[in-house]
């Protein structure tokens with residue numbers, strides 16, 4: 146076994162095969178290749194400009210890195226496990242391409258600040274993509290909200306019919322949630338946007354480097370102020386993962402509703418053929434597999450968050466190889482979240498709503514009982530608690546006669562409360578109930594349309 150070309154100076158033999166297995170990260174950190182090249186290009190240009198290396202060498206390094214970029218794009222770049230990680234793979238390839246000048250690239254830098262830089266760049270892009278994909282799902286929800294601003298469905302608390310709402314209002318609740326998810330990703334993207342490059346191994350470097358120059362070249366707001374923090378901080382990844390976990394939790398709630406609504410017991414929606422699956426044994430089935438999988442993906446996404454928190458917990462400063470375990474959870478959560486977002490936007494984009502079925506369901510469970518109580522408060526000047534009791538008695542009458550409140554004869558209502566007049570029927574219909582909820586943020590179609598206009602402008 147030969148010793149390692151990169152750091153084998155004091156070694157007389159190479160690593161054990163198991164050592165290589167546990168140590169290598171190229172199988173997953175190859176996903177940082179683009180960011181690694183960007184970091185190296187910025188670093189080499191700075192070394193040349195600052196006179197730390199000859200500008201001819203800086204130029205050779207630049208062309209070599211450009212060749213590697215092309216090889217990566219063409220899929221011909223040789224990823225080799227013997228070179229451990231993406232940083233050493235790039236440097237080794239650079240040496241094959243340009244010879245000795247390659248050895249000057251690592252001046253005034255360490256893999257510790259290099260990997261921190263690469264990973265920040267990667268997570269920054271991921272935050273921006275999450276924002277865009279959440280926006281696409283918001284748009285799909287908004288389109289359904291617009292079609293169904295007046296479509297009545299049961300509103301539930303405790304999964305019991307509570308008060309009628311509109312499907313548009315329900316869709317917009319998710320648009321709001323997703324907006325907060327977007328702002329979490331944007332915040333994370335802003336907060337992480339400082340450059341670790343130039344922190345070197347942990348303590349900074351004696352070379353007269355220009356950290357502001359590399360930071361600017363990489364689109365960072367500026368260099369990180371503390372070299373120890375720069376190489377060991379991973380809260381940017383944790384923040385990204387926590388935003389992923391919260392967004393995935395929101396998606397799981399919507400997914401659960403899709404599963405319920407698509408079941409024949411509800412029959413509120415029909416997923417398109419493109420987003421339904423059949424059963425290998427039961428020919429009648431249309432399964433909402435994608436929604437179920439989105440509902441489940443939160444497991445691995447939250448697991449990734451907890452996993453990385455646990456890796457970082459109790460880790461003394463500065464860099465330790467533990468931190469190499471930061472990438473897989475982030476990549477895993479990222480992949481699961483993006484797939485979930487794409488699937489949800491797809492499903493919501495072309496599902497159809499069975500408005501009559503929603504209405505029939507909304508008629509069950511006396512959902513205008515609160516309206517009856519409110520009428521008694523307003524017209525008979527009763528305290529709400531007493532009105533609540535009267536409405537409850539009316540529901541009991543209606544239930545024993547197997548009638549809706551709307552169909553309950555006036556004589557029955559009068560037997561409960563003699564003061565009730567037939568004016569009360571104006572508030573007992575589902576439409577009246579929904580239309581009456583005009584408070585800001587309420588479900589009245591008038592208010593829902595205002596919110597739709599707000600979101601159309603905003604998205």
Ligand code: ARG
Nearest residue numbers: 170230256257260464468469
């Ligand atoms: N592959 C390593 C990682 O992902 C790069 C940094 C290695 N640094 C070191 N001192 N061994 O963390």
